[in-house]
Amino acid sequence: MGFKKLLFTGVSMTLKKSKRMFEKAKKLLPGGVSSPVRAIKPYPFYTESAAGSRIRDVDGNEYIDYCLGYGPNILGHAHPQVKKAITDQLDKGWLYGTPTELEFTLAEKIAGLYPSIDMLRFISTGTEATMSALRAARGFTGKDKFIKVEGGFHGAHDAVLVKAGSGATTLGEPDSLGIPADFTKHTLQTPFNDIEAMTGLIESNSDDLAAVIMEPVMGNIGPVLPEDGYLKEVREVTQENDVLLIFDEVITGFRLAMGGAQEYYGVTPDMTTLGKIVGGGMPIGIFGGRRDIIEMVAPSGAVYQAGTFSGNPASVAAGIAVLDILEKEKVPEKLNARGDIMRSRLSELVVDRGLDHTVSGVSSMFKIFFGDKPRDYQDVLKCDKTGYIEFFHRMLSNGVFVPPSQFETNFLSFAHTDEDLETTLQAYDVCLR
Ligand SMILES: *Cc1c(COP(=O)(O)O)cnc(C)c1O
Numbered sequence: 001m002g003f004k005k006l007l008f009t010g011v012s013m014t015l016k017k018s019k020r021m022f023e024k025a026k027k028l029l030p031g032g033v034s035s036p037v038r039a040i041k042p043y044p045f046y047t048e049s050a051a052g053s054r055i056r057d058v059d060g061n062e063y064i065d066y067c068l069g070y071g072p073n074i075l076g077h078a079h080p081q082v083k084k085a086i087t088d089q090l091d092k093g094w095l096y097g098t099p100t101e102l103e104f105t106l107a108e109k110i111a112g113l114y115p116s117i118d119m120l121r122f123i124s125t126g127t128e129a130t131m132s133a134l135r136a137a138r139g140f141t142g143k144d145k146f147i148k149v150e151g152g153f154h155g156a157h158d159a160v161l162v163k164a165g166s167g168a169t170t171l172g173e174p175d176s177l178g179i180p181a182d183f184t185k186h187t188l189q190t191p192f193n194d195i196e197a198m199t200g201l202i203e204s205n206s207d208d209l210a211a212v213i214m215e216p217v218m219g220n221i222g223p224v225l226p227e228d229g230y231l232k233e234v235r236e237v238t239q240e241n242d243v244l245l246i247f248d249e250v251i252t253g254f255r256l257a258m259g260g261a262q263e264y265y266g267v268t269p270d271m272t273t274l275g276k277i278v279g280g281g282m283p284i285g286i287f288g289g290r291r292d293i294i295e296m297v298a299p300s301g302a303v304y305q306a307g308t309f310s311g312n313p314a315s316v317a318a319g320i321a322v323l324d325i326l327e328k329e330k331v332p333e334k335l336n337a338r339g340d341i342m343r344s345r346l347s348e349l350v351v352d353r354g355l356d357h358t359v360s361g362v363s364s365m366f367k368i369f370f371g372d373k374p375r376d377y378q379d380v381l382k383c384d385k386t387g388y389i390e391f392f393h394r395m396l397s398n399g400v401f402v403p404p405s406q407f408e409t410n411f412l413s414f415a416h417t418d419e420d421l422e423t424t425l426q427a428y429d430v431c432l433r
Pocket of ligand 1: 130250
């Protein structure tokens with residue numbers, strides 16, 4: 001696909017089939033979609049196929065993709081080796097309801113990479129991972145409260161849908177209807193990068209505080225990075241007060257380093273949740289941690305957790321294949337270097353034009369904030385959401401699919417070529433104004 005030097009003319013006139021599909025879909029599916037962030041206004045493009053760095057819509061438009069399924073496709077779409085792992089498994093059946101060798105092969109691999117994980121359980125989504133991790137933390141400590149960071153997104157279960165990032169913030173609904181106040185009364189909130197606030201909240205609640213759960217890099221409002229020393233200080237204050245620290249590494253795991261943000265920043269939590277990348281694009285979630293905690297999970301302990309599709313062989317086989325490639329090809333290191341280049345080139349663009357934008361990110365995560373450099377959720381909310389969405393549509397018209405929200409991260413994949421990146425930078429050049 002060549003670089004289309006289109007000027008922004010509203011949504012491209014070539015989305016006719018998508019528009020028709022949206023008209024049908026919205027009668028059957030709320031907002032015409034199966035998950036809120038996909039509901040691009042006035043209507044989303046409907047996808048026909050995807051391969052490598054490209055995603056193609058039903059009208060035949062092709063885009064360089066920086067959403068990548070919102071994170072999982074770190075090797076790009078339809079990677080042949082991952083596909084082979086999945087199809088080889090499909091030949092042998094894809095759901096047994098019995099244990100398989102695949103599960104401990106992947107578990108052993110993960111435990112070797114994450115010193116915080118002695119034992120783990122496979123589930124099917126990141127939502128289940130944080131829900132179950134919190135249950136295990138509460139079961140282990142016998143305490144009810146937990147702290148989450150404002151703007152942190154830990155999936156869509158009741159206890160964490162309070163000032164939640166991702167689609168919830170995009171839609172201006174960081175809290176949700178349908179959740180009884182009683183279900184969130186044990187959920188405490190504190191701003192990111194503010195160790196005094198965190199310390200104060202921990203100390204004043206330590207009698208009934210099971211855990212702190214946080215994204216070490218805020219990936220669902222940004223990315224917003226931890227300031228120097230912040231994560232270490234959180235580790236210290238949780239330890240001093242006998243409160244478990246849970247890192248939600250559903251985005252950062254296998255991305256910042258094979259051992260996730262905890263390896264990258266050198267901070268070891270008590271428990272870790274994983275998902276997205278580790279399923280190679282198939283549904284997966286994992287929660288793991290110290291042996292004394294995870295041993296309390298059923299059937300070895302009394303913290304109940306179960307799932308028909310948990311540890312399903314297709315996802316686990318895909319996960320094993322992905323981790324092999326990430327390790328052999330040194331993907332995290334290489335993508336971190338490319339991310340640095342992307343961020344510095346974008347920063348040059350922003351500075352050259354004298355825009356009051358900020359380029360943020362780490363590793364293969366990057367984003368232009370339409371505003372000052374944010375250090376927490378409140379800062380992010382001050383960015384120009386509307387300006388960002390207009391920019392998003394201009395990028396789409398120029399063949400580049402960046403997230404349709406100021407609050408979602410752009411991801412680089414191993415499939416993006418130098419040419420892709422140059423084309424993308426040209427599109428930024430045309431579309432930033
Ligand atoms: C996406 C995400 C989740 C939820 O994962 P699902 O698989 O969508 O349920 C949880 N935590 C973080 C940090 C995420 O980015």
